Amino acid sequence: MRFDAALGGVKQRAASVSVLSNITLTGAKLLAALLTGSVSILSEALHSGLDLVAAVMALLAVRKSREPADAEHRFGHGKFESISGLVEGMLILVAVALISYAAIKKIVTGEVEVEKPAVGALVMGLSALVNIFVSRMLFRVAKHTDSVALEADAWHLRTDVWTSVGVLAGLGVIMLGTAVGFHQAHHLDPIIAVGVAVVIARAAWDITRRSWDHLVDKSLPPEEVKQIVSLLEEHYPKVAAFHRLRTRKSGSERQIDLHLVVPGDISVAEAHALCDDLEADLRGLLPGAEVLIHVEPQPERG
Numbered sequence: 001m002r003f004d005a006a007l008g009g010v011k012q013r014a015a016s017v018s019v020l021s022n023i024t025l026t027g028a029k030l031l032a033a034l035l036t037g038s039v040s041i042l043s044e045a046l047h048s049g050l051d052l053v054a055a056v057m058a059l060l061a062v063r064k065s066r067e068p069a070d071a072e073h074r075f076g077h078g079k080f081e082s083i084s085g086l087v088e089g090m091l092i093l094v095a096v097a098l099i100s101y102a103a104i105k106k107i108v109t110g111e112v113e114v115e116k117p118a119v120g121a122l123v124m125g126l127s128a129l130v131n132i133f134v135s136r137m138l139f140r141v142a143k144h145t146d147s148v149a150l151e152a153d154a155w156h157l158r159t160d161v162w163t164s165v166g167v168l169a170g171l172g173v174i175m176l177g178t179a180v181g182f183h184q185a186h187h188l189d190p191i192i193a194v195g196v197a198v199v200i201a202r203a204a205w206d207i208t209r210r211s212w213d214h215l216v217d218k219s220l221p222p223e224e225v226k227q228i229v230s231l232l233e234e235h236y237p238k239v240a241a242f243h244r245l246r247t248r249k250s251g252s253e254r255q256i257d258l259h260l261v262v263p264g265d266i267s268v269a270e271a272h273a274l275c276d277d278l279e280a281d282l283r284g285l286l287p288g289a290e291v292l293i294h295v296e297p298q299p300e301r302g
Contacts, residue, residue, distance in 0.1 A: 014138055025131070039189055039193050040103075054153055082214035084149045085151075092204035093201065103191075121171040138154035138157065219247045241298070259296055260295050278291070
């Protein structure tokens with residue numbers, strides 16, 4: 001229990017750092033968008049705003065998932081993380097629609113002039129640097145704690161890095177074009193915004209699909225199921241057979257249950273000890289796994 005509590009604390013601190021960084025970057029980007037009139041910077045502000053919402057959701061989901069099982073949630077609260085990841089993916093799709101609309105409107109109307117592009121470039125550069133460090137931290141904690149909510153939050157920020165760098169490059173071209181009198185370079189701003197939307201949409205699809213798989217109790221990845229089967233087969237001949245192996249994931253917890261066939265002449269104590277050994281080995285293979293084993297006697301040969 002102390003181990004689980006420690007991991008929960010690490011996840012909560014990581015989510016809190018993400019919330020604070022997103023508050024700062026969203027405000028900075030909105031200010032830069034107002035000063036420059038850049039739709040690509042505005043798209044980045046919307047992106048960071050949704051990152052902020054996602055970070056808050058991840059923080060709340062991580063807190064909720066730490067709560068122990070209760071009378072209404074007998075299997076714990078792990079799936080609150082998966083719900084968070086699913087909603088985050090849907091929010092990204094909203095951002096895609098808003099960014100695309102603003103960019104296409106700029107292209108159609110021809111209102112593509114960007115003022116003070118150096119201000120926007122500075123904000124984009126700082127945003128990329130901050131999100132590089134925060135996303136790395138989130139990925140590291142997500143891998144250590146197997147948190148789908150933190151991983152989704154990390155991907156939010158990683159896409160923000162890519163898109164910020166793209167907007168930064170575009171603003172650099174605009175500044176160069178303005179310096180040499182090539183004002184058509186300003187048309188690059190809404191085009192980059194559309195590119196930002198495409199990158200974000202890809203991230204949204206990946207996050208939504210993975211979170212949905214957890215919510216509908218999709219089996220663990222084939223490579224993990226194969227490891228489980230290999231481990232069970234290593235216990236032959238003590239184990240006569242096994243069947244009805246089922247796996248799923250709830251938040252960061254893997255849940256495994258199976259029917260274990262044992263020789264009919266072994267005692268209840270021996271069968272219980274065998275199950276304890278198997279459960280310990282499975283938890284060693286997949287840390288934090290919840291294992292349920294139903295014991296059946298091997299039918300007598302007639």
